[in-house]
Amino acid sequence: MQAQDAIKWMTLFNDKIQVNKDYLSQLDTPIGDGDHGGNMARGMSAVMENLDGKEFASAADVFKVVAMQLLGKVGGASGPLYGSAFMGLSKASEDSSLADALQAGLDMIQKRGKAEKGEKTMVDVWIPVIEALKNDGLTKDVVEEAVLATKD
Numbered sequence: 001m002q003a004q005d006a007i008k009w010m011t012l013f014n015d016k017i018q019v020n021k022d023y024l025s026q027l028d029t030p031i032g033d034g035d036h037g038g039n040m041a042r043g044m045s046a047v048m049e050n051l052d053g054k055e056f057a058s059a060a061d062v063f064k065v066v067a068m069q070l071l072g073k074v075g076g077a078s079g080p081l082y083g084s085a086f087m088g089l090s091k092a093s094e095d096s097s098l099a100d101a102l103q104a105g106l107d108m109i110q111k112r113g114k115a116e117k118g119e120k121t122m123v124d125v126w127i128p129v130i131e132a133l134k135n136d137g138l139t140k141d142v143v144e145e146a147v148l149a150t151k152d
Contacts, residue, residue, distance in 0.1 A: 001098065006059035007051055010066055014044040036078060043074035043082070063090035077113070081122065084108040099133035106130060120150045 017024070017040045024037030046069040056062045063086045071083030088108030092101035106126045115121040128146040132138040 001059040001101070003056035003059050003062050006062035007056070010044075010047060010051060010062065014048050017041055017044045032076070035076065039074045039076060039078055040082075043070045043079060046073040058094055060090045060092070060094065063087070066090075081109055081113050084112040097133075099130050102126065102130050102133065122150075124150050 017037075021037035021041040024040060025034050026037075028034050028036035047066050050065050050069055051062065056065075067083045067086035067090060070079050070086060073079065074082065085105035085108055088105035089101050092104040096104070106123065109115070109126065110123060113121070113123075115123040117123060117127050125143075125146040128149075129138060129143060132142045
């Protein structure tokens with residue numbers, strides 16, 4: 001992945017977070033304090049400010065900026081978890097496949113959060129997506145099934 005691809009990915013991620021900020025907070029309300037959407041929106045705004053107009057030598061450099069902003073700007077458990085994921089991505093080699101880079105991110109999430117498959121956490125989305133990528137079987141249905149598996 002090239003730096004420009006990583007920036008485009010972060011731009012799309014930011015757009016989704018900003019549009020769904022209120023919905024994300026609603027999802028957080030029953031078991032949390034209802035601030036997830038606002039926290040992620042604030043963090044991604046900081047990410048975009050730090051990426052805007054800058055040149056990066058590699059995707060790893062982009063992901064390091066993302067990690068540091070999320071760690072510093074997003075409260076609760078989300079900042080450390082997402083920050084750790086992007087720090088893992090930043091440490092994957094330039095020659096790594098997307099699946100291997102995402103695996104490095106997942107490893108950091110699990111190291112930080114101690115979550116395992118089946119506990120209805122973000123790990124339950126990452127694992128099947130990575131497995132599907134490794135087997136050239138990633139589809140929209142795989143992603144939707146992984147997301148639905150975290151419900152309830």
